[in-house]
Amino acid sequence: MAGLACALALAKAGCRSLVCERAPSLQPVGAGLQLSANALSVLDQLGLKAALAERGFSASSVALRDGASDRLLALVPVESGQDGYIAVHRADLQSVLLDAAMADPSVEVRLGLSFQRVESQANGLSVWFLGADGSQTTVETSLLIGADGVHSPVAAFAGCKPPVDSRLVAHRFSIADAPGPEIEAWLAPSSHAVSYPMRKSGERNLVVVEPVGVPHGAPDSRDWNPRLSDFLTRGDYLGAWPLLTVDADDRLRSRERIVLIGDAAHAMFPFAAQGAAMALEDAWVLASCLATKATIQEGLAAYAATRLPRIQRVLKRVSFHRRVYHLGWPLSLARNLAMRVRPEAAMRADLSWLYDWRAEPIAPPL
Numbered sequence: 070m071a072g073l074a075c076a077l078a079l080a081k082a083g084c085r086s087l088v089c090e091r092a093p094s095l096q097p098v099g100a101g102l103q104l105s106a107n108a109l110s111v112l113d114q115l116g117l118k119a120a121l122a123e124r125g126f127s128a129s130s131v132a133l134r135d136g137a138s139d140r141l142l143a144l145v146p147v148e149s150g151q152d153g154y155i156a157v158h159r160a161d162l163q164s165v166l167l168d169a170a171m172a173d174p175s176v177e178v179r180l181g182l183s184f185q186r187v188e189s190q191a192n193g194l195s196v197w198f199l200g201a202d203g204s205q206t207t208v209e210t211s212l213l214i215g216a217d218g219v220h221s222p223v224a225a226f227a228g229c230k231p232p233v234d235s236r237l238v239a240h241r242f243s244i245a246d247a248p249g250p251e252i253e254a255w256l257a258p259s260s261h262a263v264s265y266p267m268r269k270s271g272e273r274n275l276v277v278v279e280p281v282g283v284p285h286g287a288p289d290s291r292d293w294n295p296r297l298s299d300f301l302t303r304g305d306y307l308g309a310w311p312l313l314t315v316d317a318d319d320r321l322r323s324r325e326r327i328v329l330i331g332d333a334a335h336a337m338f339p340f341a342a343q344g345a346a347m348a349l350e351d352a353w354v355l356a357s358c359l360a361t362k363a364t365i366q367e368g369l370a371a372y373a374a375t376r377l378p379r380i381q382r383v384l385k386r387v388s389f390h391r392r393v394y395h396l397g398w399p400l401s402l403a404r405n406l407a408m409r410v411r412p413e414a415a416m417r418a419d420l421s422w423l424y425d426w427r428a429e430p431i432a433p434p435l
């Protein structure tokens with residue numbers, strides 16, 4: 070996602086790029102994504118928002134509920150001005166980005182090329198890739214953008230510390246024939262669950278975040294309410310995603326000709342549904358910085374200076390959600406009461422800095 074979005078944003082800045090993907094073919098992976106207005110503004114600038122909106126579901130609020138009783142605790146407004154909030158299958162976002170990249174003459178996508186190593190040359194870099202058939206490919210480039218996810222081999226090559234395992238795991242389920250536009254989150258001690266629509270066919274996404282060792286987010290693994298237990302019973306289990314984090318301060322710092330974006334730079338817990346959103350923002354900001362600064366080095370320094378404070382703030386918010394969502398009794402009682410009396414406008418105001426960010430048009434090519 071980060072790589073394709075960045076290539077498309079760079080095309081707007083007048084730069085050509087080559088996207089090298091390790092997978093020999095692009096398969097629909099994962100399940101659902103929620104995209105807030107800040108993320109949608111990047112897709113809007115790329116001319117892709119309408120295509121995505123056609124496939125996804127619009128929401129105006131997220132319902133927070135008590136995991137045991139299903140009681141509504143709060144409706145958190147998530148729209149931002151004219152801009153909405155969309156729940157979508159991540160394969161649909163991937164295919165919208167991929168189709169646009171394939172149609173853009175400034176972008177080349179090559180599959181089955183796995184990054185191996187990089188060497189500095191007088192005026193740029195030589196980057197080595199291993200092909201799916203075992204062959205080696207070398208690419209000469211002026212900049213290497215590591216958009217290669219939480220286990221980023223580019224970050225490892227650049228000497229970044231490895232990801233840290235949180236001992237939390239996200240169990241993902243797809244529930245057929247569960248229509249309805251609601252986005253809901255159920256809070257429980259040390260765990261929570263989130264459900265939202267993914268496809269017009271009625272397919273619904275369910276994610277249960279629990280400590281490692283709890284089997285498959287099983288219906289009886291917590292004191293879940295009957296509606297959520299029913300979802301768990303009839304959902305198709307898609308697998309467990311261990312939740313890992315990385316040292317964003319280290320990974321976002323400016324380097325000479327290597328830069329990290331998306332999960333490679335700042336993998337985060339999905340507790341504010343902002344991982345992909347931040348990947349899209351990174352892609353746009355990086356292209357803007359490269360378009361407006363005189364040298365690549367200045368562009369990378371501007372990218373690091375712009376993104377670090379925002380990512381730090383998002384990470385702080387994510388930690389806050391983790392603490393609040395997973396409270397045990399009796400603190401959960403106080404939380405539930407506080408949520409029920411807090412005005413919706415105040416909840417929305419808490420998130421303005423996050424959702425009201427907008428991608429500015431990229432300056433014409435230098």
Ligand SMILES: Cc1cc2nc3c(=O)[nH]c(=O)nc-3n(C[C@H](O)[C@H](O)[C@H](O)COP(=O)(O)OP(=O)(O)OC[C@H]3O[C@@H](n4cnc5c(N)ncnc54)[C@H](O)[C@@H]3O)c2cc1C
Nearest residue numbers: 070071091103183184217218239331332342343344345346
């Ligand atoms: C349970 C869960 C729910 C989530 N929900 C949301 C949500 O609602 N909203 C949201 O915004 N975010 C959400 N996220 C986060 C979001 O999924 C990630 O932040 C996002 O996928 C990161 O995109 P990326 O492009 O940076 O990395 P990835 O999607 O991981 O892509 C990295 C790519 O690099 C490729 N690659 C890896 N190694 C190499 C190599 N050596 N050579 C070449 N290619 C390579 C991989 O094959 C992959 O295609 C969620 C995450 C989880 C776990």
